[in-house]
Amino acid sequence: MIEFDQVSRRFGATVAVDRVSLTVPSGSITALVGTSGSGKSTLLRMINRLIPPDEGTIRIDGIDTATLEEVALRRGIGYVIQGNGLFPHWTVARNIATVPRLLGWDAARIEARVRELLERFGLDPAVYANKLPHALSGGQQQRVGVARALAAEPEILLMDEPFGALDPIIRARAQDDLLALQRRLGITVVIVTHDMDEALRLGDQIVVMDHGRVLQAGAPEQILARPAVDFVRQLVGDADRALRLLALTRVGEAAETVGSTEPAGSGEAAGRAGAPLSSAATLRDAMGALLWHGVETLPVADDDGVVRRRISLPAILTRARRPQ
Numbered sequence: 010m011i012e013f014d015q016v017s018r019r020f021g022a023t024v025a026v027d028r029v030s031l032t033v034p035s036g037s038i039t040a041l042v043g044t045s046g047s048g049k050s051t052l053l054r055m056i057n058r059l060i061p062p063d064e065g066t067i068r069i070d071g072i073d074t075a076t077l078e079e080v081a082l083r084r085g086i087g088y089v090i091q092g093n094g095l096f097p098h099w100t101v102a103r104n105i106a107t108v109p110r111l112l113g114w115d116a117a118r119i120e121a122r123v124r125e126l127l128e129r130f131g132l133d134p135a136v137y138a139n140k141l142p143h144a145l146s147g148g149q150q151q152r153v154g155v156a157r158a159l160a161a162e163p164e165i166l167l168m169d170e171p172f173g174a175l176d177p178i179i180r181a182r183a184q185d186d187l188l189a190l191q192r193r194l195g196i197t198v199v200i201v202t203h204d205m206d207e208a209l210r211l212g213d214q215i216v217v218m219d220h221g222r223v224l225q226a227g228a229p230e231q232i233l234a235r236p237a238v239d240f241v242r243q244l245v246g247d248a249d250r251a252l253r254l255l256a257l258t259r260v261g262e263a264a265e266t267v268g269s270t271e272p273a274g275s276g277e278a279a280g281r282a283g284a285p286l287s288s289a290a291t292l293r294d295a296m297g298a299l300l301w302h303g304v305e306t307l308p309v310a311d312d313d314g315v316v317r318r319r320i321s322l323p324a325i326l327t328r329a330r331r332p333q
């Protein structure tokens with residue numbers, strides 16, 4: 010758990026972070042969101058003391074970070090920045106090995122770790138280990154940046170606009186990969202973004218900042234349904250709120266069972282509307298598909314491709330309503 014207790018930081022006359030108190034629970038993703046200059050990056054960088062606070066206390070698992078050696082503190086904290094920050098003249102393998110080398114791991118252990126990480130991130134070590142970063146696509150470079158941050162098995166991962174430079178399709182995939190990775194490793198992730206949709210998609214907790222202050226911190230549903238102040242309401246978008254709420258729920262969670270089991274692609278609605286929806290799609294996707302095909306229900310295929318359920322317009326409407 011990371012705790013901020015009345016933390017402030019000034020740069021000259023600018024108050025970048027203003028008396029912030031906040032708890033980041035362990036093993037979850039917290040998204041810091043807000044307009045440019047609201048203090049998100051400063052708050053993030055105070056966790057690993059790249060920027061020391063002027064006032065207040067930051068505790069990690071109960072220990073005041075001001076009492077720790079910087080090297081010891083940063084050993085347990087991975088850090089990823091926009092545009093990945095890879096060293097351009099170092100190979101992919103050497104980039105990933107940066108922190109293990111600093112920590113004095115032996116060569117065999119470093120090599121095994123680099124190989125393991127490349128494989129985990131879908132980059133064949135035989136192909137990619139000895140390439141320079143510029144020979145990789147933006148999405149691949151971004152994955153190497155995350156691999157490097159995770160090399161020494163940190164329990165905390167700090168990410169500052171990590172997907173900002175990626176195109177929308179690669180970006181969506183990178184977000185899915187991060188979610189899967191975080192769930193698998195159980196690490197604590199704090200991510201800075203100015204994109205509310207990204208924050209809602211990734212965050213277990215959303216922290217909305219403005220002028221160095223935390224305006225609201227809560228679960229995505231709470232931020233959407235009960236924005237604490239006008240600024241948060243504007244940020245979540247009055248008109249878009251229902252659709253954003255739908256994007257938080259998977260089709261599988263709202264689908265209804267149909268009588269008989271039928272293989273994917275069969276059935277009356279599927280015949281009219283094409284392929285069934287995946288149970289992993291969001292209700293926002295489902296809404297779009299229903300409108301597009303002009304139907305009130307669509308079949309839903311489970312992970313094994315078999316259609317056992319369907320999603321209906323009334324079921325979606327129930328979920329789009331403001332939670333009580």
Ligand SMILES: Nc1ncnc2c1ncn2[C@@H]1O[C@H](COP(=O)(O)OP(=O)(O)OP(=O)(O)O)[C@@H](O)[C@H]1O
Binds near residue numbers: 023046050
């Ligand atoms: N090193 C610095 N020197 C002077 N002022 C700074 C410095 N770092 C940040 N600031 C100022 O502090 C305020 C908060 O900046 P910060 O980078 O934390 O905001 P942010 O929300 O991350 O913004 P962005 O999304 O644009 O990166 C801004 O007014 C910024 O100009």
